[in-house]
Amino acid sequence: MPYFCNKYMILEREEIARDIYSYVISCPEAAAVARAGQFAHIRAEGYTLRRPISICEIDKEKGTVRIVFEIRGGGTDKISQLTVDDYMDIILPLGNGFSVKEIPDEKNTVIVGGGIGVPPMCGLAACYSNVKAIIGFRSKDKVILEKDLKRIGADVTVCTDDGSYGYNGVVTQPLEEELKKGKTAMVYACGPIPMLKAVVNTANKYNVSCEVSLEERMACGVGACVGCACRINRNGENLVLRVCKDGPVFKGEEVVF
Numbered sequence: 001m002p003y004f005c006n007k008y009m010i011l012e013r014e015e016i017a018r019d020i021y022s023y024v025i026s027c028p029e030a031a032a033v034a035r036a037g038q039f040a041h042i043r044a045e046g047y048t049l050r051r052p053i054s055i056c057e058i059d060k061e062k063g064t065v066r067i068v069f070e071i072r073g074g075g076t077d078k079i080s081q082l083t084v085d086d087y088m089d090i091i092l093p094l095g096n097g098f099s100v101k102e103i104p105d106e107k108n109t110v111i112v113g114g115g116i117g118v119p120p121m122c123g124l125a126a127c128y129s130n131v132k133a134i135i136g137f138r139s140k141d142k143v144i145l146e147k148d149l150k151r152i153g154a155d156v157t158v159c160t161d162d163g164s165y166g167y168n169g170v171v172t173q174p175l176e177e178e179l180k181k182g183k184t185a186m187v188y189a190c191g192p193i194p195m196l197k198a199v200v201n202t203a204n205k206y207n208v209s210c211e212v213s214l215e216e217r218m219a220c221g222v223g224a225c226v227g228c229a230c231r232i233n234r235n236g237e238n239l240v241l242r243v244c245k246d247g248p249v250f251k252g253e254e255v256v257f
Contacts (some may be wrong), residue, residue, distance in 0.1 A: 003094055008097075009025070009086075020068065025064060035097035036098050037095070037120055040092035041091040042067075049218075052093065052244070054068075057123050082086045091221060095247060105183065108183055109131050110135070110186070112175060115138070117195075118144060118190070121133065121145075130192055131153065135179070136160070137161070174183065179202065182206075186209050186210075187210040211252060214248050227245070231255075
Protein backbone atom coordinates (compact mmCIF):
# COMPACT_ATOMS: atom_id res chain seq x y z
CA MET A 1 0.00 0.00 0.00
CA PRO A 2 1.58 3.34 -1.02
CA TYR A 3 1.78 6.27 1.35
CA PHE A 4 2.66 9.91 0.87
CA CYS A 5 4.64 12.44 2.90
CA ASN A 6 3.75 16.04 2.16
CA LYS A 7 2.34 19.28 3.49
CA TYR A 8 -1.38 19.41 2.76
CA MET A 9 -3.77 22.37 2.97
CA ILE A 10 -6.38 22.48 5.71
CA LEU A 11 -9.85 23.14 4.29
CA GLU A 12 -11.95 22.93 7.45
CA ARG A 13 -11.33 23.08 11.20
CA GLU A 14 -13.87 22.68 13.98
CA GLU A 15 -13.79 22.03 17.72
CA ILE A 16 -16.57 19.42 17.95
CA ALA A 17 -16.29 18.90 21.72
CA ARG A 18 -14.04 20.24 24.43
CA ASP A 19 -10.42 19.67 23.29
CA ILE A 20 -11.57 17.49 20.36
CA TYR A 21 -10.88 18.82 16.86
CA SER A 22 -12.01 17.88 13.38
CA TYR A 23 -9.90 18.76 10.32
CA VAL A 24 -10.63 18.26 6.63
CA ILE A 25 -7.44 18.17 4.56
CA SER A 26 -6.94 18.34 0.80
CA CYS A 27 -4.72 15.40 -0.21
CA PRO A 28 -6.06 13.88 -3.46
CA GLU A 29 -3.32 11.29 -4.00
CA ALA A 30 -3.65 9.96 -0.45
CA ALA A 31 -7.45 10.02 -0.46
CA ALA A 32 -7.43 7.97 -3.66
CA VAL A 33 -5.78 5.00 -1.95
CA ALA A 34 -6.79 5.41 1.72
CA ARG A 35 -8.96 2.79 3.43
CA ALA A 36 -11.10 2.88 6.55
CA GLY A 37 -9.03 2.00 9.60
CA GLN A 38 -5.75 3.44 8.37
CA PHE A 39 -4.08 6.40 10.06
CA ALA A 40 -2.10 9.57 9.45
CA HIS A 41 1.24 10.45 11.11
CA ILE A 42 1.28 14.19 11.74
CA ARG A 43 4.21 16.44 12.55
CA ALA A 44 3.81 18.83 15.46
CA GLU A 45 6.13 21.81 15.14
CA GLY A 46 8.83 21.71 17.80
CA TYR A 47 8.45 17.98 18.50
CA THR A 48 10.66 15.16 17.21
CA LEU A 49 8.03 12.43 17.00
CA ARG A 50 4.92 12.62 14.87
CA ARG A 51 1.46 11.95 16.30
CA PRO A 52 -0.61 9.04 14.92
CA ILE A 53 -4.22 10.07 14.21
CA SER A 54 -6.89 7.75 12.81
CA ILE A 55 -8.48 8.66 9.51
CA CYS A 56 -12.12 9.49 10.20
CA GLU A 57 -13.61 9.92 6.72
CA ILE A 58 -12.36 9.68 3.13
CA ASP A 59 -13.90 11.54 0.20
CA LYS A 60 -12.24 10.19 -2.92
CA GLU A 61 -14.23 12.43 -5.27
CA LYS A 62 -13.25 15.63 -3.48
CA GLY A 63 -9.76 14.33 -2.71
CA THR A 64 -10.06 14.98 1.01
CA VAL A 65 -9.41 13.16 4.26
CA ARG A 66 -10.96 14.04 7.61
CA ILE A 67 -9.21 13.47 10.92
CA VAL A 68 -10.60 13.86 14.44
CA PHE A 69 -8.37 13.90 17.51
CA GLU A 70 -8.30 14.86 21.16
CA ILE A 71 -5.65 17.06 22.77
CA ARG A 72 -3.68 14.74 25.03
CA GLY A 73 -0.41 16.61 25.38
CA GLY A 74 1.81 19.28 23.94
CA GLY A 75 2.10 17.69 20.51
CA THR A 76 -1.61 17.35 19.79
CA ASP A 77 -2.15 20.79 21.34
CA LYS A 78 0.33 22.23 18.84
CA ILE A 79 -1.41 20.51 15.93
CA SER A 80 -4.78 21.85 17.08
CA GLN A 81 -3.49 25.40 16.67
CA LEU A 82 -3.30 24.96 12.88
CA THR A 83 -6.19 26.63 11.11
CA VAL A 84 -7.86 26.85 7.68
CA ASP A 85 -5.41 27.53 4.81
CA ASP A 86 -2.45 26.39 6.93
CA TYR A 87 -0.50 23.35 5.78
CA MET A 88 -0.32 20.17 7.84
CA ASP A 89 2.80 17.99 7.52
CA ILE A 90 1.45 14.45 7.21
CA ILE A 91 2.48 10.92 6.24
CA LEU A 92 -0.58 8.96 5.10
CA PRO A 93 -2.28 6.56 4.67
CA LEU A 94 -0.42 4.20 7.01
CA GLY A 95 -1.16 0.74 8.39
CA ASN A 96 -3.61 -1.96 7.44
CA GLY A 97 -7.25 -0.93 7.63
CA PHE A 98 -10.46 -2.86 8.16
CA SER A 99 -11.38 -5.59 5.71
CA VAL A 100 -14.71 -4.87 4.00
CA LYS A 101 -16.78 -8.02 3.49
CA GLU A 102 -19.66 -8.89 1.20
CA ILE A 103 -22.62 -9.07 3.56
CA PRO A 104 -25.94 -10.71 2.60
CA ASP A 105 -28.89 -8.30 2.45
CA GLU A 106 -30.59 -9.97 5.40
CA LYS A 107 -27.53 -9.48 7.64
CA ASN A 108 -26.08 -6.37 9.24
CA THR A 109 -22.71 -5.08 10.36
CA VAL A 110 -22.11 -3.77 13.87
CA ILE A 111 -19.44 -1.17 14.54
CA VAL A 112 -18.44 -0.35 18.11
CA GLY A 113 -16.45 2.71 19.15
CA GLY A 114 -15.34 3.97 22.52
CA GLY A 115 -14.33 7.59 23.13
CA ILE A 116 -11.71 8.80 20.68
CA GLY A 117 -11.91 5.33 19.08
CA VAL A 118 -15.15 6.42 17.39
CA PRO A 119 -13.66 8.49 14.50
CA PRO A 120 -12.32 5.60 12.36
CA MET A 121 -15.72 3.95 12.53
CA CYS A 122 -17.23 6.73 10.38
CA GLY A 123 -15.17 5.76 7.36
CA LEU A 124 -16.05 2.12 7.92
CA ALA A 125 -19.77 2.82 8.25
CA ALA A 126 -19.67 4.39 4.78
CA CYS A 127 -18.57 1.02 3.35
CA TYR A 128 -21.81 -0.76 4.31
CA SER A 129 -25.52 -0.21 3.72
CA ASN A 130 -26.93 -1.92 6.82
CA VAL A 131 -24.93 -0.71 9.79
CA LYS A 132 -25.61 -0.64 13.52
CA ALA A 133 -23.26 1.74 15.35
CA ILE A 134 -22.80 1.47 19.11
CA ILE A 135 -20.65 4.25 20.53
CA GLY A 136 -19.69 4.79 24.16
CA PHE A 137 -18.52 7.78 26.18
CA ARG A 138 -18.05 8.74 29.81
CA SER A 139 -20.74 11.44 29.74
CA LYS A 140 -22.95 13.54 27.44
CA ASP A 141 -20.35 16.31 27.02
CA LYS A 142 -17.90 13.78 25.55
CA VAL A 143 -20.24 12.50 22.82
CA ILE A 144 -18.88 13.02 19.30
CA LEU A 145 -19.84 12.03 15.74
CA GLU A 146 -23.34 10.77 16.52
CA LYS A 147 -24.85 13.02 13.86
CA ASP A 148 -22.08 12.14 11.40
CA LEU A 149 -22.76 8.42 11.72
CA LYS A 150 -26.48 9.05 11.22
CA ARG A 151 -25.68 11.17 8.15
CA ILE A 152 -23.70 8.26 6.74
CA GLY A 153 -26.72 6.00 7.27
CA ALA A 154 -25.96 4.08 10.45
CA ASP A 155 -28.52 3.19 13.11
CA VAL A 156 -26.81 4.71 16.16
CA THR A 157 -26.97 3.79 19.84
CA VAL A 158 -25.09 6.09 22.21
CA CYS A 159 -23.98 4.79 25.62
CA THR A 160 -22.73 6.87 28.53
CA ASP A 161 -21.12 5.54 31.69
CA ASP A 162 -23.03 7.98 33.89
CA GLY A 163 -26.36 7.75 32.09
CA SER A 164 -26.39 11.45 31.20
CA TYR A 165 -27.26 10.64 27.57
CA GLY A 166 -28.56 7.65 25.68
CA TYR A 167 -28.11 4.12 27.05
CA ASN A 168 -26.90 4.01 30.65
CA GLY A 169 -24.07 1.50 30.59
CA VAL A 170 -21.21 0.10 28.54
CA VAL A 171 -21.22 -0.74 24.83
CA THR A 172 -21.19 -4.52 25.31
CA GLN A 173 -24.72 -4.46 26.73
CA PRO A 174 -26.48 -3.21 23.56
CA LEU A 175 -23.95 -5.20 21.51
CA GLU A 176 -25.08 -8.44 23.12
CA GLU A 177 -28.73 -7.49 22.61
CA GLU A 178 -28.02 -6.98 18.91
CA LEU A 179 -26.05 -10.21 18.49
CA LYS A 180 -28.81 -12.22 20.17
CA LYS A 181 -31.01 -11.46 17.15
CA GLY A 182 -28.71 -13.60 14.98
CA LYS A 183 -28.64 -11.10 12.11
CA THR A 184 -25.08 -9.80 12.46
CA ALA A 185 -22.41 -10.95 10.01
CA MET A 186 -19.47 -8.86 11.25
CA VAL A 187 -18.39 -6.81 14.27
CA TYR A 188 -15.72 -4.12 14.16
CA ALA A 189 -14.38 -2.16 17.14
CA CYS A 190 -11.96 0.58 18.11
CA GLY A 191 -11.41 2.00 21.59
CA PRO A 192 -9.75 1.28 24.94
CA ILE A 193 -8.22 -2.16 25.42
CA PRO A 194 -10.69 -3.30 28.13
CA MET A 195 -13.57 -2.41 25.79
CA LEU A 196 -11.97 -4.26 22.86
CA LYS A 197 -11.44 -7.37 24.98
CA ALA A 198 -15.09 -7.31 26.08
CA VAL A 199 -16.30 -6.80 22.49
CA VAL A 200 -14.20 -9.71 21.22
CA ASN A 201 -15.47 -11.99 23.99
CA THR A 202 -19.07 -11.03 23.20
CA ALA A 203 -18.61 -11.61 19.46
CA ASN A 204 -16.95 -14.97 20.13
CA LYS A 205 -19.87 -15.97 22.38
CA TYR A 206 -22.22 -15.61 19.40
CA ASN A 207 -19.75 -16.95 16.78
CA VAL A 208 -19.58 -13.64 14.92
CA SER A 209 -16.35 -12.60 13.20
CA CYS A 210 -14.70 -9.55 14.71
CA GLU A 211 -11.93 -7.11 13.82
CA VAL A 212 -10.40 -4.62 16.24
CA SER A 213 -8.22 -1.57 15.77
CA LEU A 214 -5.53 -1.29 18.45
CA GLU A 215 -4.23 1.96 19.86
CA GLU A 216 -0.57 2.12 20.88
CA ARG A 217 2.06 4.80 21.31
CA MET A 218 4.09 5.04 18.10
CA ALA A 219 7.40 6.54 17.08
CA CYS A 220 8.26 5.96 13.41
CA GLY A 221 4.80 4.88 12.23
CA VAL A 222 6.18 2.69 9.45
CA GLY A 223 7.38 -0.41 11.34
CA ALA A 224 11.09 0.36 11.63
CA CYS A 225 11.47 1.03 15.35
CA VAL A 226 9.17 -1.74 16.70
CA GLY A 227 8.05 0.62 19.45
CA CYS A 228 4.38 -0.30 19.12
CA ALA A 229 4.62 -4.07 19.49
CA CYS A 230 1.58 -6.17 20.36
CA ARG A 231 1.08 -9.87 21.05
CA ILE A 232 -0.84 -11.94 18.50
CA ASN A 233 -1.66 -15.65 18.46
CA ARG A 234 -2.08 -16.71 14.84
CA ASN A 235 -2.70 -20.34 13.91
CA GLY A 236 -1.41 -21.42 17.32
CA GLU A 237 1.82 -19.46 16.98
CA ASN A 238 2.62 -16.63 19.38
CA LEU A 239 3.85 -13.58 17.49
CA VAL A 240 4.98 -10.07 18.34
CA LEU A 241 3.73 -7.75 15.60
CA ARG A 242 3.79 -4.00 15.00
CA VAL A 243 0.57 -2.05 15.42
CA CYS A 244 1.66 0.60 12.90
CA LYS A 245 2.77 -1.76 10.13
CA ASP A 246 0.98 -5.09 10.68
CA GLY A 247 -2.09 -3.37 12.14
CA PRO A 248 -3.62 -1.33 13.57
CA VAL A 249 -6.48 -3.68 12.60
CA PHE A 250 -6.28 -7.34 13.63
CA LYS A 251 -8.72 -10.22 13.85
CA GLY A 252 -10.23 -10.06 17.31
CA GLU A 253 -9.63 -13.71 18.13
CA GLU A 254 -5.90 -13.33 17.39
CA VAL A 255 -5.19 -10.51 19.84
CA VAL A 256 -3.66 -11.51 23.17
CA PHE A 257 -5.12 -8.97 25.57
